[in-house]
Amino acid sequence: MTTGVAETADRTESSGRLSGGLLRLATCGSVDDGKSTLVGRLLYDTKSVLADQAAAIEEVSRRRGQDGPDLALLTDGLRAEREQGITIDVAYRYFATPRRRFILADTPGHVQYTRNMVTGASTADLAVILVDARKGVVAQTMRHCAIAALLRVPHVVLAVNKMDAVDYRESVFTAIVAEFAERAGELGVADVTAIPMSALAGDNVVEPSDRMDWYGGDTLLSHLENVPLGDDPTGKALRLPVQYVIRQPSSDRQTVERWLAGQLASGVLKVGDPVVVQPAGATSTVVGLSVLGRETDTVWAPQSVAVRLADDLDISRGDTLTADLAPPAQRRITATVCHLDDRPLRPRQRVLLKHTTRTIPAVVEHIDYRVDVTDARHLPCDDGLSANDIGGVRIRTAEPLVVDDYAENRRTGSFLLIDPQDGSTLTAGMADARAGD
Template sequence: MSTGVAEAADQMCTSDPRSGGLLRLATCGSVDDGKSTLVGRLLYDTKSVLADQATAIEEVSRRRGQDGPDLALLTDGLRAEREQGITIDVAYRYFATPRRRFILADTPGHVQYTRNMVTGASTADLAVVLVDAGKGVVAQTMRHGAIAALLRVPHVVLAVNKMDTVGYRESAFTAIADEFTQRTRELGVADVTAIPMSALTGDNVVEPSTRMDWYGGGTLLSHLENVPVGADPIDTPLRLPVQYVIRHPSERRQAVERWSAGQLASGRLKVGDGVVVRPSGASSTVVGLSVLGKETDSVWAPQSVAVRLADEIDVSRGDMLTAGRAPRMLRHITAHVCHLHDRPLRARQRVLLKHATRTVPALVDRIDYGMDVTDARRLPCPDGLSANDIGGVQIRTAEPLPIDDYLENRRTGSFLLIDPQDGATLSAGMVDTRTSDGGPGAGAAH
């Protein structure tokens, strides 16, 4: 369920893998909680706004009769969004401070755009869930908290916004923070940091507030700059989905060399390491690594790399180079899916399943249940899953796939379901290998 924008930006991570140089975050919240203003404040106060952008925002704000610049316009860039005063699509923004670089997915707040929030949060290291201090925790707040839990977003920030509307009272903040933390803990969210703020006035967004001396924590930006990101790739199993194979003449060997290229989904790889090619099971040793056309001794996730193996074994697009704990080879898959398309997903429906760089025919065997994402209750869904629905499904693939549990590896534990007729993306899925089954051989799905 990866996004091209996030993957492209990941290529910049060529420094030490434990340095945490890049943080991917998603912002979410109910309509009118001030999410767009918060994102605008982050961009504006970190000097991430170009001069012509600032001038344009000031001009639009003046035409609306506003005293100061409407920072929400920095993210609500589409004309339709401006006219309606809401954020419709996922907007990706980039900014940086001396300590860290950021990719921010600004997701919509309406219930009918739940699928957009899933898209934006699927690759996030951290989710910022906004709450209006005057309204408190509402159903949409818990919907976003539940989705963050389902997607296993490692860190959640509860941004209690509009503290200026409640007189900056500590009691108002504490009540909201306690309720959200307790309810999301029951859903499986382990790390919640609550921050009182006002995006409109700038309190505790980038600069510390002088109006809430009872608060002893840091600002939102300081938390984003210091939160730990990712696991040490040395300790995670190697997963390298092969995107394409490069063949070119070698002056050293007077022969054609084959390099398998792709983006590391997890793990670290060094010259001399042994690898196993999935699904064939063939093994070899790494004798060459190349990043951006320059040979190197080691690489780590999420770098893109070309790998040369010692043996002339068959490696093609869709294969996966692995090391360490082996992935399970699955044909019968149990998963949660978020349905993205306006056409329903139904039992016995033929689909294409895209896992990493491999796409295979598949069949939706069963739809076991839908889910009330405000409290994770399971619901019957006899008519299938409609747009924005989340549910549990059983899928059978035409051939075994090397899959990890989503809890352990979000990249190789996720997949997309695609309509074989028109190529439309139907659903995004998260695999539960504990209840999945390898299946009898590699025959076609039927």
């Protein structure tokens, strides 16, 4: 059991809310803005590259006739991408400094791969949006900014890259920042940190630049190490989706105990707490908690836990333990979605909806609009959503679900739409309103 100061420290570390902890970030931008080079520079200068990786990159660069190692190859890992000189998939990289651990998703820049940016940014705490200093803010810049806004990414870094190509002029940087800030504000993005840099030369990525003495802010790495990680899941309402039910003999071997196993999506749970089993609405009391096979008095998100209740209720995978009946389970969901499949999503289409640990039949009742992601305008959508489209939909499910507003809880406010015929993922959804039966 954990109590007092130790419990506080464990909870803070578990949820990653110290100045250290784990930061999930996504890099995005237009083609040739230098995302892969930036990530390569970040990995190389933090000494996160293994010797065999460095040797392989040097060999590929040599075959291409380059004088030095091409740092972009640290993220352009697929052979097809190397041959084309572009990034077409989300490349995940893991690295650490003495202050913090990082999971980085390098997302593609092509317009037709916008859906991949949704994948990379869906769990991100911070988005790095690159801009080529020679080109300034372009349509794809604002498309990525709009997606970051829709996904409620808490922090945005505007990385004005290739400053070496404009002679490190402050006026260029200032103009780009002013334009981006105005347009980002229209999309509802308030927390923006702008950093001038050159990923190729290493200016302001890990080490400060002596060629931009007019800039007095942090380097990119320093900002990533110190940005506060808000949205502590332990401060939210209790949500425990049941993954499976464990039956095991009691300590006296006279009875069989039922434990409900799952990962806490949000909240804190203690022995003695009353809980509601949604969607049935049955109530009970927590009489046992276990983490990694050891019983304890208190658990918190995002721990994987097992819970024993005082009453023998009919509970199965897909049910959710909450502290009360708010929000009520319902069958209609209004949501913003990003369509991922090459086949269009159409009104009255039958799908499977996966929400936390539950997958149930559903139907797309109506597609209300398509979003112009360059300025967030709502456009008519009569023929369905195509690949990479973002729009508003209304969905009816076969069974009631406990769905939070995505703005309040990213974990329980998100869902996937799946093709019932072949099991492929069609659409990623973010609930933004709820309507009861």
